[in-house]
Amino acid sequence: MNTVMKTYWNMRYNDGCIWGYEPCPSAVMSNDWFHKHRVVNVLVPGCGYGRNSLWLAKQGFYVTAFDVSDTAIELAVEQSRNQSLDIEYHVADVFDDTFLVNRYFDGIYLSNVIHLFLNEQRRSLLDRLTSLLRPNGILTFSCISVFDTNNYGIGSEVESNTFEKHEGKPLHFFSEEELRHVLSNNYEVLKCQLHTQTETDPSGESEELKLWFVVARKL
Ligand SMILES: C[S@@+](CC[C@H](N)C(=O)[O-])C[C@H]1O[C@@H](n2cnc3c(N)ncnc32)[C@H](O)[C@@H]1O
Numbered sequence: 001m002n003t004v005m006k007t008y009w010n011m012r013y014n015d016g017c018i019w020g021y022e023p024c025p026s027a028v029m030s031n032d033w034f035h036k037h038r039v040v041n042v043l044v045p046g047c048g049y050g051r052n053s054l055w056l057a058k059q060g061f062y063v064t065a066f067d068v069s070d071t072a073i074e075l076a077v078e079q080s081r082n083q084s085l086d087i088e089y090h091v092a093d094v095f096d097d098t099f100l101v102n103r104y105f106d107g108i109y110l111s112n113v114i115h116l117f118l119n120e121q122r123r124s125l126l127d128r129l130t131s132l133l134r135p136n137g138i139l140t141f142s143c144i145s146v147f148d149t150n151n152y153g154i155g156s157e158v159e160s161n162t163f164e165k166h167e168g169k170p171l172h173f174f175s176e177e178e179l180r181h182v183l184s185n186n187y188e189v190l191k192c193q194l195h196t197q198t199e200t201d202p203s204g205e206s207e208e209l210k211l212w213f214v215v216a217r218k219l
Contacts (some may be wrong), residue, residue: 002068002093004168007020009069013049017075019199023055026142026195026213030109031059033190036040037138039107041204043127045094046113050087056109057085064105066090094125103150104134110141112211115172119159122172123182130186139187140215145194146173174212187216 012018023024034042040062044053047065049072057063057080067073071089080087091100094113108129114122133139146152147160152173162172176192182188192214200206 002095004070006068006070008136008169009048009067010071013069013071013075015051015202017051018053018202021051023052024111024142025197026111026140026211027052027055027109029213030107030215031056031197033138033140034061034107034109035059037107037136037217039138041105042107042109043100043105043132044109044111045088047076047109048072048111050079050089052109052111053087053089054079054083054085057087058083061107064088064090064100064103066092066094066099067132068093076157096123096126097128097131103132105132105137106134107138107140108133110139112142112144112209113141114141115174116170116173118170119172120164126182130218135218136215137219138190139219140213142195142197142211144171144176145210145212146175147194148173150208150210176212179212179214181216183216186219188219189214189216191215 042056042061042063042064047053047067053063053065073089073091077089155163158164162170164170180189195213197209197211198206
């Protein structure tokens with residue numbers, strides 16, 4: 001278990017459901033793609049406190065979701081109970097390949113997680129997700145783009161297009177070319193589009209993120 005990440009995210013989620021309860025725009029867009037491709041079961045890695053996994057379950061998918069933060073999962077489980085939603089939640093590390101052994105999903109939805117890692121870890125994260133997706137399965141994700149001028153370039157550049165505002169917390173900014181390259185071996189890219197996500201934190205401060213929304217079909 002990645003204890004640095006776990007400690008950091010537990011501390012963030014001690015303030016509760018910090019970005020509110022509405023699903024991300026990328027979850028809403030994923031819903032259409034999942035229905036179009038007859039997805040039945042969806043995996044949501046790094047689900048946080050559940051704003052997207054709860055919403056996807058309400059759209060009729062069988063949802064399995066996990067996060068490295070136990071504080072986040074407690075919040076998610078509480079909401080799913082209050083709303084009588086049957087969602088399989090786990091506290092787990094996405095890099096732990098002893099978790100979800102022999103489980104395969106029609107769809108995977110990953111919101112704002114892949115950009116939190118350095119190059120080698122991003123590759124192994126993608127490999128791990130690919131191994132959990134059935135052939136023809138649909139991977140959708142959002143990630144920060146090089147066009148996010150509010151955040152791009154802040155801190156020290158530890159790798160190409162990767163900046164650390166706080167030491168040990170990289171943020172990688174994707175170009176479309178890079179996204180298509182990293183997906184090219186195992187996926188057909190069905191959509192790669194920019195969108196804006198507005199995040200409002202508990203103090204009421206808003207931030208506009210320029211994100212990619214990507215839809216890819218496993219070959
Ligand atoms: C920016 S937050 C996004 C949360 C959620 N996807 C959302 O959009 O509300 C990133 C999430 O990734 C989780 N995370 C980070 N590293 C992880 C890992 N190695 N395994 C599982 N989850 C991880 C964090 O705990 C955090 O909840």
